Amino acid sequence: MNILLKSVKILDPSNPGLHTKKRDILIKDGKIEKIAVKIDAENKITTIAKRNLHVSPGWFDGAVNFGEPGFEERETIANGLSTAAKSGFTDVVLNTGTNPVPDGSPDIAFLKNAGKGRATNLHPLGSLTVKSEGRDLAELYDMKNAGAIGFYDFKKPLSNGNLLKIALQYVQGFDGLVYSFPLDTQIAGKGNVNEGEVSTKLGLKGIPSLAEELQIVRDLFILEYTGGRLHIPTISTANSVKLISDAKRKGLNVSCSTAVHNLWHTDDTLKDFDSDYKTTPPLRNEKDIRALIKGVKDGTIDFVVTDHMPMNIERKKVEFDHAAYGTIGLESAFGALNSIFGAEATVDILTRGREYYALEKPEIKEGAMASISLFDPDETYIFAQEHINSTSKNSIFLNSELKGKVYGIINNGQLIF
Template structure:
């Protein structure tokens, strides 16, 4: 048994939102919620400013296993997710082999079953992610795939995206399309701005993202299929999505926490931890992106977690692999930007976007909870990283709020 004492409940869908309550969890279920509960047999969790919400969900996570276990195993990824407050993560098809049929999805479901963190596989959209032939989408969906995505690969063939959206609409699944026009992006590795010019690095204009989003929105309007645009990094891209949402509800989008908090100014150090895909935008763009956080344009904020070993990062900048880990730092960075209740909303909207049952904070419900303290400020250091790979773009950055632990699937993991 676990007894959470005097916890402020953050759940906009609940009548308990904003209220302080004791919560008793027994055998993985919320047994009682009351102003005061006494139970000498329970493990008591009590803090000066204890908060709880439904378990957070990260919609864009890459792990090493299978294929790249030296980067991060599934077991270690679960620990890192829990440290960041996530009870559910969507696993990108960024492994070897990538799931592209029923057996690939079932393997991931089986090896991660009954863990404190629920792992939801994302299947490849096309075979081998080569953009030529659709993967076995329906079979993967029946096996447990929650979405389809050629991870960080744009769908160049517009007709293939059209057919895929039409097909998946018959079983109400979600297709993700990476927002980048490869012809405009070329061989660019950083944003086209004054910083890239001064550093002499190959750049790509934000136009590469905006063109792709404009095309994909037109295809979504035609097909009426469910389209999710992941890791949008430009304000013009968000403006296009905002305009589309005025008349249609079949499109959603996410923004990564690093694009909301870090700018291309970081590149002046030539630290490869700041080499990301899409690239960090300039300081003005970051401030404009932040203004969308309190609107309904951004559905989800994600860590876009990508573990990479020093063999991929301790190189010349142009040779290094793009990506940063982020699960452990996502909440602390986001909570710095907006009110805690809005941060929680953006970390839990994924349930609705990807057709998952939303947890409930009610007596008799299975406990799927994140327990945290929202006001503690600290500097993010390597000691805060649970992930095997340490390639964090947030090292040395100030965070606000700490995760105390999670409860999910009749299990609990604590950071303290």
């Protein structure tokens, strides 16, 4: 497909020669052929011209769930990747929250094959342990060779510290990336929201910040002993940011992420007992949000993820204590981040992270393959059901005022607009 983008504003901080400039961009057979102030349209070319159209290198989401296999009623891989494309993402990392979990090379091959031919690239994780049960390491080397870009027992903390030690030592032979979900289950107990004033008022069982931070301290001590690469996903507390910042200053090879909704909502939203606000880690308080935002800005938090987790209505519309965790987040991610950080910083945030998985970072330059996100950063709207493309509708951002409209992507020779 040949495409001409007319008078688009380029946001690409890594390319100072084009950053914030308005240009025409000609794309032929999936490659950027020409960038100029004015390019005349040719015959048989798709021309896109919209007021205030912006473009940037394609966005990256380091944590999504699609359900398939096993939970197709929540989301299929096909519709999940379509939703990601419409939300501006050219690359997504697929978590291991499926049934069965991907703990062998055939499982990774299935996921890679299911994502073939799509506009958005799918990069699967493999489970760290067999069946994600936390007892025996899975076939990490075989899964790496099959295309797994990291190893994670999705949302399941590894209680066996020795197993984490062995995993970090083992993967150094092939530069593998080990995930450890930050939660001490004994400290968390039966809690399901942030422990604090709100949980006390509502009579809900709380999860103290200590439950996250204690696990991080343990994991960082183990990493210091073993070496290797450790990723701590979706941190949520102010002290977690400090712990990881201190570890990085010591030279430890640790990375971390936080979820978009943990930058936006506090546990005050729980007052109506709406289970769409039930997430893991839980929504925290204003102090935590301020620290997380600062951590994103200064680079302590390496990248922000949607933590997109579709959940069928039967699992959400029940008593709060029995409701499933999770919220969808792809469709609302840009609008939320842009509202917090502004357009240029948001583009920087959404293009971070590929380096931790040895994925090529796209560029907007002549001769490069086109991997581009298209958006208008200035349109303000109330996020509603009509903006949801996911099969499941459990969005924590419903009725939130967001800033920034996404049009789609150009990637893998395809236009989703």
